[in-house]
Amino acid sequence: MIQLSWTSIRASKSYLIPGIILLIVLIILAALPTFGSKYSIIFLSTIYMYIVLTTSWVMFSGPTRQISLATAVFFGIGIYVAAILGMHLPLVVMVLIGGLTSAVMALLVGGLTLRLKGVYFTIFTFGLLELIKNLLNWYEVTFTGTRGRFVVVVDNNAIYLYMLAIVVLTLLTAFLIRRSKYGLALQSIGEQEEAAAHIGINVTLMKVSAFAISAFFMGAAGAVMATRWTYIDPFMAFNMNYSFTPVLMAIFGGAGQLGGVVLGAIFFAYLEQILITKYPYYYMLIFGIVMVVSILYLPNGLAGVFQKWRLRTVGGGNAHS
Amino acid sequence: MLVTILDVGIAGLLMGGLYALIAMGLSLQYGVARVLNIGHGEFIMLGALATWSLHTVLGISPLLSLVVCAPAGFILGYILHRTLYKRLMVTSDSPGIFEGNSMLASFGLLFIIQNLAYLIWGTRYKAYSYLAVPVNLGGALFPANSLVTLGFSLLIGVVFYIFLVRTRMGKAIRAAAQDSSTAGLMGVNINFVLALCFGLGVAMAACAGMLISMNYSVFPSMGMEYTVIAIIVVVLGGLGSIPGSFIGGIILGVIGSIVTYFDAGLALVAYYVIFILLLLLKPTGLMGK
Numbered sequence: 001m002i003q004l005s006w007t008s009i010r011a012s013k014s015y016l017i018p019g020i021i022l023l024i025v026l027i028i029l030a031a032l033p034t035f036g037s038k039y040s041i042i043f044l045s046t047i048y049m050y051i052v053l054t055t056s057w058v059m060f061s062g063p064t065r066q067i068s069l070a071t072a073v074f075f076g077i078g079i080y081v082a083a084i085l086g087m088h089l090p091l092v093v094m095v096l097i098g099g100l101t102s103a104v105m106a107l108l109v110g111g112l113t114l115r116l117k118g119v120y121f122t123i124f125t126f127g128l129l130e131l132i133k134n135l136l137n138w139y140e141v142t143f144t145g146t147r148g149r150f151v152v153v154v155d156n157n158a159i160y161l162y163m164l165a166i167v168v169l170t171l172l173t174a175f176l177i178r179r180s181k182y183g184l185a186l187q188s189i190g191e192q193e194e195a196a197a198h199i200g201i202n203v204t205l206m207k208v209s210a211f212a213i214s215a216f217f218m219g220a221a222g223a224v225m226a227t228r229w230t231y232i233d234p235f236m237a238f239n240m241n242y243s244f245t246p247v248l249m250a251i252f253g254g255a256g257q258l259g260g261v262v263l264g265a266i267f268f269a270y271l272e273q274i275l276i277t278k279y280p281y282y283y284m285l286i287f288g289i290v291m292v293v294s295i296l297y298l299p300n301g302l303a304g305v306f307q308k309w310r311l312r313t314v315g316g317g318n319a320h321s
Numbered sequence: 322m323l324v325t326i327l328d329v330g331i332a333g334l335l336m337g338g339l340y341a342l343i344a345m346g347l348s349l350q351y352g353v354a355r356v357l358n359i360g361h362g363e364f365i366m367l368g369a370l371a372t373w374s375l376h377t378v379l380g381i382s383p384l385l386s387l388v389v390c391a392p393a394g395f396i397l398g399y400i401l402h403r404t405l406y407k408r409l410m411v412t413s414d415s416p417g418i419f420e421g422n423s424m425l426a427s428f429g430l431l432f433i434i435q436n437l438a439y440l441i442w443g444t445r446y447k448a449y450s451y452l453a454v455p456v457n458l459g460g461a462l463f464p465a466n467s468l469v470t471l472g473f474s475l476l477i478g479v480v481f482y483i484f485l486v487r488t489r490m491g492k493a494i495r496a497a498a499q500d501s502s503t504a505g506l507m508g509v510n511i512n513f514v515l516a517l518c519f520g521l522g523v524a525m526a527a528c529a530g531m532l533i534s535m536n537y538s539v540f541p542s543m544g545m546e547y548t549v550i551a552i553i554v555v556v557l558g559g560l561g562s563i564p565g566s567f568i569g570g571i572i573l574g575v576i577g578s579i580v581t582y583f584d585a586g587l588a589l590v591a592y593y594v595i596f597i598l599l600l601l602l603k604p605t606g607l608m609g610k
Contacts, residue, residue, distance in 0.1 A: 067421055112601060119357045119420050123552055124600045130549060131593035138586045240545075244428060251425065281439040288432025295426045296408055 029164055033157040041160045042228075043273055048163035049225050050249060050265040055170045055258065056217040057246040059177060060210045062255045063186035066118075070109065070125035072242035073132055074102035074215040078222020079151075079229075079237040080136075086152040086227065095162065095223045102219025103212040110208040126243070133238040140234065148233035151226045162224045170217045174258055177210075186210055248287060252294045254301025263302055329582050330575065335467045337574020338474035339532060343547055344554035344566040345478060346525030352561025353498045353518040355416065356406055356423040361551055362544030363434040364394060364523045368530025369539040370438060373447050376534075383451050383535050384469070390527040398523030401430070402516035431544070438541035448538035470532040477528060478567050481521075485563065494518060498561060553596040559606030569607060 033041060053071055061068050078098035085094055113124050140147050177183040185206050188196040197203050226232060245268065253264020268287070275283035298305065343365065350358045368390050375386040406423055413419035452466040485491035496504040497514045505511035529547070533539065554573050558565025573592065580591040599606065 065418075065421070067425070116600060116604060118417055119424055120600060120604055122421075122424065123357070123556070124597065127549075127553070127593050127596045127600070131590065131597060134589045134593065138590055141586065247425065247428075281436040284432050285436040285440070288429045288434075288436065291429030291432065292405065292426050295422055295429065296405070296412075299412070 026168065030161070033160055038156060041156050045156070045160050045163045045225075045228070046273070047266055047269040048160075048167045049221055050245065050269045051167050051262055052163070052170045052217055052221040053242065054246040054249040054253075054261050054265045055174050056214040058250050058255045058258075058261050059170075059174050059217075060207075060214040061247075062250070063183065063190045064207055064210065065190040066114070066207075067122045067247065068125050068211070069122055069243040069247075070106075070128060070215075071218055071246050072238050072240060073109075073125070073129050074106060074218035075222040075225075075242045076129075076132070076234075076238035077102045077105055078219035078224075079226040079232055080149075081219070082223040082226035083149040083151045083232055083237075091154060091158065091162065091224070091227070095166075095220045098223025099216040099220035102222070103216040106212040106215030107208060110211040111204075114204065114207045114211065129238055129240065129243060133234050136234040136238070148231055148236075151230055151232055153230055154227035156228075159224055159228055163221070166217060166220050166224065171258060171262075173213065173217070177213075178258075182206070248291050248294075250301075252290055252298070252301055254298075254303030256300055257303040257307075260301045260303025267302075325582075329578050331463065333575030333578030334571065335463065335471050335574070336577055337571035338471035339529065339570075340550055340554050340574050341567045341570025342474040342477060342525060342529045342532070343551045344558065344570050345481065345563055346522040346529070347548075347551040348555045348558070348561060348563055348566040349518050349525070350522035351555065352563070353494055353501075354402060354406065354515045354522075355420055355501075356402075356427060356519065357420065357552075358427045358519075358522065359424060359548060360427045360431040360434060360544075361522070361526055362546065362548030363431050363438075364398070364526035364544075365530040365533065365547045366438060366539070366541060366544040367434065368394060368527030369534040369543065370442050370447070370530075370541070371527075372531040372534045373449060373539055374442075376449055376451070377447075383449075383531055387528060387531055390531055391524045394527030395520040395524040397520075399516045399520035401523075402519035403512070405430075406519065407512065407516070431548075435541055435544060442541055444540065446538040446540045449534075451535050464536075466535045470536060473528070473532055477525065481525075482563065482567075490514075490517075550592065553592050556596060556599055556604070556606055559608040562606070562608040565606055565608030 029044075032044070036044075053075065057068065057071050060066070078101070081098040081101050082094055085097060089097070109125075109128065113121060116124055137147065140149075177186070185196065185201045188199075188201065189203055189206060193203060222237075226237075229236070246265075249264035249268050250261055251264070252267065253262070254260025271286065272283060275286070294301065300307070343361070346364075347358060347361045350356050350361070371390050371393075372383050372386045375381040375389065376383050381389075405426060409422050409426060410419055413422050452464075452469060454465045455462040456465050456468055485494060493504065493509045493514050494517070496507065496509055497511060497518070501511055501515065504514070530539075533543075533547075550573070554569040555561075555566055556569075557573060558567070558569030573595070576591060576595065577588050581588045
């Protein structure tokens with residue numbers, strides 16, 4: 001018990017200074033639309049999108065170790081909610097509906113499939129994405145006559161601020177889950193599911209709820225980002241890359257720490273920005289190479305490398321960190 | 322009516338033979354080497370584009386290019402397993418973690434191979450005409466090249482099955498599929514067997530690519546479609562079962578042909594519905610353990 005209270009006191013102290021720095025950064029970012037260039041606003045919105053997708057992917061797949069490729073499904077549902085409802089409703093309501101629709105979808109899918117283990121779950125989520133994409137395409141072509149839809153346009157600054165808010169909420173949720181009993185339960189499920197069930201953890205409830213929470217943020221981000229594209233079709237909205245990119249960003253940055261996740265997202269969003277228009281094939285080539293190299297040589301991602309380096313230079317550190 | 326059923330059935334068989342060949346390679350890689358190779362379709366694409374290049378640039382007959390493509394595919398796969406997947410096997414804590422890591426690594430390979438192909442061959446669709454002559458089969462006309470495709474798929478399937486059942490190496494492969502560490506203790510050179518299976522899987526993909534290039538147009542992003550079909554067939558037949566993959570391929574081909582007869586746009590949707598229902602109701606597949 002003494003040990004515990006010690007850590008909590010130390011923890012509250014050690015959060016003070018990073019907390020203040022984070023707050024200042026947040027205020028600057030929130031004020032950016034008043035002085036930043038249009039380019040930087042659009043670029044940062046993209047980075048925010050990737051941070052949200054990657055962080056929410058890690059929220060579920062990190063502790064439970066079940067690799068989900070359904071990110072694009074939930075993101076795409078958000079996009080379609082915006083496309084269908086955008087003309088009639090304000091953006092806030094649209095974002096909430098986008099998030100909730102994705103979360104409900106995740107509850108349904110998760111309830112049905114989370115008993116699938118390992119690669120079966122992964123290929124199921126992959127199949128789900130393709131099923132929804134092709135079904136939607138077939139529906140649009142046969143019943144509406146056109147493949148795509150137009151989305152109501154929203155001011156770039158509004159998109160930026162909405163994305164910033166979603167980023168903050170996603171990171172906060174991920175942080176709180178990690179620090180809670182709920183997060184520990186998820187972690188123990190990932191380590192040994194049978195043992196977790198034996199000590200009284202409701203495995204299905206935990207997994208399904210985590211899946212739904214992560215889907216909420218993906219859907220909300222989709223609803224906001226849809227307004228930037230003005231025109232969408234099933235192949236754009238349910239693009240497989242939205243499933244793969246978060247996985248790579250998390251692996252490269254280090255899924256074990258939120259800082260690593262954010263770092264990975266920023267790095268690849270930046271790389272994409274500078275390479276994708278001029279050299280799209282080189283970008284995807286680098287993408288693949290980094291993925292293989294990270295899996296082979298960076299088991300804990302960039303964050304793991306930094307941590308190792310810090311431990312070596314400082315020559316110590318908390319064994320629990 | 323009867324003629325229509327026969328038509329649809331034979332078209333399904335022709336398609337199914339190809340599906341079976343694609344699935345066998347993947348099934349071998351997953352069933353023995355435990356690598357769910359999402360990049361499988363990319364090796365098919367490499368085989369198809371290499372055949373196209375050999376045919377249009379050097380004038381080599383597609384069927385003859387098999388002599389180049391299949392061994393090249395095998396060597397590529399063998400080296401990949403000896404370097405990449407071998408290292409992952411050593412560094413992964415448990416078989417479950419290895420399956421996850423190796424699957425993610427094959428995603429990386431997918432991007433690497435596909436974009437190298439874009440850089441080499443460009444984005445244009447490519448096709449050539451070879452054996453595109455109609456053959457009269459019981460009153461219905463079928464192109465000769467799809468019949469050759471079916472023949473090749475059956476031949477490769479049967480030869481490989483005999484190799485698995487009758488030879489000493491086949492026995493070692495079957496032992497490794499059941500329990501690779503125990504097989505290793507029994508004196509099977511396990512690293513060689515696993516790399517051999519991965520290489521054979523790539524070689525089969527290259528063969529399939531050669532056959533596909535005779536029938537359809539080929540392009541660098543064609544692989545994913547075939548990967549998805551292979552995964553569905555492998556799940557249908559039972560992950561890791563070679564006869565299962567073969568039967569599953571034929572079944573899926575016939576189903577696809579029937580659905581296409583009613584509404585061509587729904588064929589892919591039907592595949593995914595089958596796939597998802599299978600995973601939910603019987604994830605071990607038709608012939609799974």
